[in-house]
Amino acid sequence: MTHVFHRNPRSKLPMAVAGEGMELIDQDGKRYIDASGGAAVSCLGHGHPRVIEAIRKQVGELAYAHTSFFTTAPAEELAAMLADAAPGSLNHVYFLSGGSEAVEAALKLARQYYVEVGQPQRRHIIARRQSYHGNTLGALAIGGNAWRREMFMPMLIEAHHVSPCYAYRNRADGESDVQYVQRLADELEQKILSLGADQVIAFVAETVVGATAGAVPPVGDYFRKIRAVCDKYGVLLILDEVMSGMGRTGYLFACEEDGVVPDIVVIAKGLGAGYQPIGAMICSDHIYDAVLRGSGFFQHGHTYIGHATACAAAVAVQKTIQEERLLENVRQRGEQLRSELRQAFGDQAHVGDIRGRGLFVGVELVAERSSKLPLSPDLRTHARVKAEAMKRGLLVYPMGGTIDGKNGDHILLAPPFIASSNDISEIVQRLSDAV
Numbered sequence: 001m002t003h004v005f006h007r008n009p010r011s012k013l014p015m016a017v018a019g020e021g022m023e024l025i026d027q028d029g030k031r032y033i034d035a036s037g038g039a040a041v042s043c044l045g046h047g048h049p050r051v052i053e054a055i056r057k058q059v060g061e062l063a064y065a066h067t068s069f070f071t072t073a074p075a076e077e078l079a080a081m082l083a084d085a086a087p088g089s090l091n092h093v094y095f096l097s098g099g100s101e102a103v104e105a106a107l108k109l110a111r112q113y114y115v116e117v118g119q120p121q122r123r124h125i126i127a128r129r130q131s132y133h134g135n136t137l138g139a140l141a142i143g144g145n146a147w148r149r150e151m152f153m154p155m156l157i158e159a160h161h162v163s164p165c166y167a168y169r170n171r172a173d174g175e176s177d178v179q180y181v182q183r184l185a186d187e188l189e190q191k192i193l194s195l196g197a198d199q200v201i202a203f204v205a206e207t208v209v210g211a212t213a214g215a216v217p218p219v220g221d222y223f224r225k226i227r228a229v230c231d232k233y234g235v236l237l238i239l240d241e242v243m244s245g246m247g248r249t250g251y252l253f254a255c256e257e258d259g260v261v262p263d264i265v266v267i268a269k270g271l272g273a274g275y276q277p278i279g280a281m282i283c284s285d286h287i288y289d290a291v292l293r294g295s296g297f298f299q300h301g302h303t304y305i306g307h308a309t310a311c312a313a314a315v316a317v318q319k320t321i322q323e324e325r326l327l328e329n330v331r332q333r334g335e336q337l338r339s340e341l342r343q344a345f346g347d348q349a350h351v352g353d354i355r356g357r358g359l360f361v362g363v364e365l366v367a368e369r370s371s372k373l374p375l376s377p378d379l380r381t382h383a384r385v386k387a388e389a390m391k392r393g394l395l396v397y398p399m400g401g402t403i404d405g406k407n408g409d410h411i412l413l414a415p416p417f418i419a420s421s422n423d424i425s426e427i428v429q430r431l432s433d434a435v
């Protein structure tokens with residue numbers, strides 16, 4: 001009998017006992033290349049001496065102090081680093097313990113903002129189909145996959161969904177980038193108007209769609225167009241960069257590449273790089289100022305916010321990324337990964353699309369390339385690819401339900417930023433054997 005109640009108590013998992021660089025090692029000594037960084041978490045790989053040393057030092061001096069009594073040096077240092085690096089006036093950092101918590105905090109802050117500025121009638125949130133924002137009740141309500149919500153209806157938040165920017169699946173034949181993006185912006189505008197021009201709090205989107213659809217990047221100036229629609233109706237733009245942020249795409253904030261500044265950005269995963277659980281919500285000046293002018297404080301809080309050890313680990317992660325110029329490596333190795341995948345799968349009929357940004361790459365599997373028809377969900381192809389890859393000592397993050405929550409399979413790759421050229425080639429070799 002097992003007492004650990006993880007996800008599926010019936011699945012028999014190997015026991016991980018150690019991690020070294022790109023690899024995890026199980027109790028039998030078998031080594032696995034961690035080509036998904038868990039779920040796009042372990043951006044510096046495993047056993048990184050600098051991060052371990054920072055944690056050791058911080059725990060020795062001060063592991064934790066509650067934020068109702070103290071601030072701490074690592075929390076201040078990390079907040080300053082993130083505020084400096086974040087685009088526009090995203091200057092105010094609120095720490096949390098993970099992605100879902102950060103999304104919840106963003107939703108509450110957006111709501112509080114509109115109460116503070118005298119528009120409490122705004123109550124709707126718009127998000128996108130094919131999205132994942134977390135498993136707490138608020139995050140679940142806005143996430144795109146209806147099947148995740150079904151058992152827990154009714155939801156506590158009223159959320160509405162529009163189409164994602166997912167060119168491979170949703171762009172019409174002959175439609176240009178410009179036309180496609182305009183159609184999506186029009187759809188958002190219509191949705192806002194149908195709910196009432198002054199009734200919507202925020203639009204929430206993953207900058208690059210992660211787990212649900214497999215590293216789907218936006219097309220052209222999608223986010224600039226979306227920003228303009230939001231501005232027209234006073235709808236706040238919240239970007240969820242829990243997966244795509246913190247360097248994963250080759251930019252510290254994925255939205256930098258799109259030339260758009262959200263009102264709130266949410267990060268986690270790569271922030272603590274798996275060494276400590278930490279997330280953050282970063283808001284812009286006008287939101288922060290409105291809260292200060294209004295009730296004076298954000299009505300939120302958790303026991304572990306600003307945890308000193310977690311912040312110290314994240315500071316070490318940030319310094320490593322900067323000093324080792326890892327974002328450059330992410331961009332170069334990302335190009336290499338996509339190009340080698342295209343070569344390896346060039347004549348593989350079941351690989352329909354290869355996409356992504358930086359070391360955030362998705363491979364979409366199909367029954368047949370020309371029709372793009374999905375494989376039958378009964379085949380559970382994603383689960384079989386994962387199992388075959390594990391047999392070959394490779395960890396990838398495949399998922400089913402890519403297209404509509406039920407149909408479609410993809411494989412998500414998110415290797416650590418320290419990957420060498422040989423590591424990338426080895427990942428592609430093992431993955432093509434598995435597929």
Ligand code: PMP
Pocket residue numbers: 039098099100101103132133134135206210211240241242243244268269
């Ligand atoms: N948002 C996105 C985009 C995510 O990918 C995830 C996690 N997969 C979350 C939110 C939730 O984060 P967590 O699992 O840390 O609660």
